[in-house]
Amino acid sequence: MLTLVWLVPAIPFGSALILATFGPRLPRKVIAVLGTGAIAASCAISLLIASEFLRNPPSGNAFTQVLWRWIDVAGFRPNVAFYLDALSLIMIVVVTFVAFLIHLYSTEFMAEDDGYSRFFAYMNLFVASMVTLVLADNLLLLYLGWEGVGLCSYLLIGFWYRDPVNGLAARKAFIVTRIGDTALSIGLFLLFTNLGTLRIQDLLQRASMQWPQNSSLPIAAAALLLGGAVGKSAQLPLQTWLPDAMAGPTPTSALIHAATMVTAGVYLIARTHTLFELARPVQFIVAIIGAATLLLAGFSALAQRDIKRVLAYSTMSQIGYMFLALGVGAWTAAIFHFMTHAFFKALLFLAAGIVINALHHEHDMFRMGGLRRELPLAFWTFLIGGSALAGLPLITAGAYSKDLILWDEWSSPLGAPGLWAAGVAGVFLTSLYTFRLIFLVFFGRQGTEVTSRPGFAMQLPVWILAVLSIAAGFPGRSITRFLVTALPGTTETTHGFLSETRSGIIAGLMFAAGLLLAVFLYLRPPIRQPSTSALQRLWQADWGFDWIYDRAFVRPVVWISNLNKNDIVDSFYDGIAATTELAYRALSRIQTGRMRWYAAGIAAGSALFIAIAIFL
């Protein structure tokens, strides 16, 4: 049964290939069935594999399937092979399941779009790449999937390519993540030259045997991998692409920029956790990056007007929590939060998609309002997703995973009260901006008219995700226990005055405080005008990161490019051409067309050569 694992990426890939080749000639119904059916099959196989894995765990709690030898050059022999353990199993189940629901939703959401087959081809290719990334047995195959999701993300952000703004956003996402990808590829070179393999399990084993703790090699390797993770997961300082990535269709945002792709960085760090354990300073930086991102993104989310941008910043903030967990060695908590986040963030995006669709592509929250009665489905599901995001205690899944992370921040030997405090402050911010969004969109006076209502294909996924956003938190203990077969568990050392319950209660109080402040600020006196104070403007522009990067990198590059518009290297070749042309003009002068001149030339030449022959 486990040997079917190769089908999980293969089916969506095949479907993407068919759709890309014959898509425009197929009827829409066939495209929808093929595109969604491929993911459904992939999801069904993942679930089958998961049940088999749980019933009869393979020896060593891991299963490797070697398909073929990919490359064989001078000792470099990566296989195309899939590695299945608790970590990759949870990832593929969540990715394929959420992707299936989003595909189902898209069949209706994109129904009017011209690029129907193109959309499903990209989405299927994306799922195939993501699953390859997660299942890869070696870092090279992982890198293939990594670049594959980067490519699909570019294609999907720029999906409506007729608007130049979307193309710009797509290029920005591609270039910014590419900075991280470059670091990752250098990291791969470093690991291969020093350890002689790219098979992840061998590599981690050799690293822990050969490299002493905190020596320069593991620090460099972990820092380079972190660079890749930061780019893909939109963390400081490479986070600027994610808000702009909202230019793509809403299901894309749900799939790529919330549920799955951006968590690839989290997965990478969890997968190579041994390296980070060997490089404590880098692991500490992971936690710092997580804490900084979750707070900065939380503030930025407070000032946004575009409903999707609020969700984009909340994604950054939630991935910040995962990084925070990774940074203190709470690997299982990070993956658990990835899972709950995938459900509730996909739910929020799909519900936002319903709102946007119903209001005829209106994104501005200040022009919405009073949709509670008009779109009860969107309201209730948004309320559930928002509560999960903000962490409504005891009920929602998000609260369980977040409480686990917060407790690990405090209790882990690597944790620190400062990190815990950042996480708790993040809960307050999350609650505040989530309910700001809900109050602005669903309460108050009605803004834009509702023009369409969701059909069945859009309602079903939202309901399923709403149920999961609540239910996924309850089996938290068993999920983390299952993950411990692949990842080291967390150790509790320091307790101090906090206990796990007290930490949860404080987080709950923060949630309530954020909710109350949101009621006070956005519900009671219905503010229908965005504030324009300097701080608000700074937050709306994401703390000016775009401005700084524009001044520091984009403009100098453009300036230098302009300087070198005529290409200095090219001038050498231009010089050759100019010299040749000059010689041509000079020599063409002697082509007078007069025969007697030619005769004179021949005579003089002959005389010259005879003279040379005789006298020299």
Next chain:
Amino acid sequence: MIRDGFILAGILFALGTAGVLVRRNIIFMLMSIEVMLNAAGLAFIVAGARWSQPDGQILFLFILSMAAAEVSVGLALVLRFYHQYKLLDADAANKMRG
């Protein structure tokens, strides 16, 4: 004796070359070429006499036949030239200027 023959051949060749270069009339240019050919022929005969070999005279026969062929082609060209330009000035045909 032999030396005089070579000097005469040289003078004739120089005269012929000068004629080709200086004259603009295309018929005179042809005649100058004939002079040059005959100068070359004379040089062959003188050289053959010097080494008592028949090769020089054989080559002169070749030159004669070649000159006949050349003149026939040359005169045909002159006729075409005259037909085209209505004059015999070689410099008039300078359309191949670079």
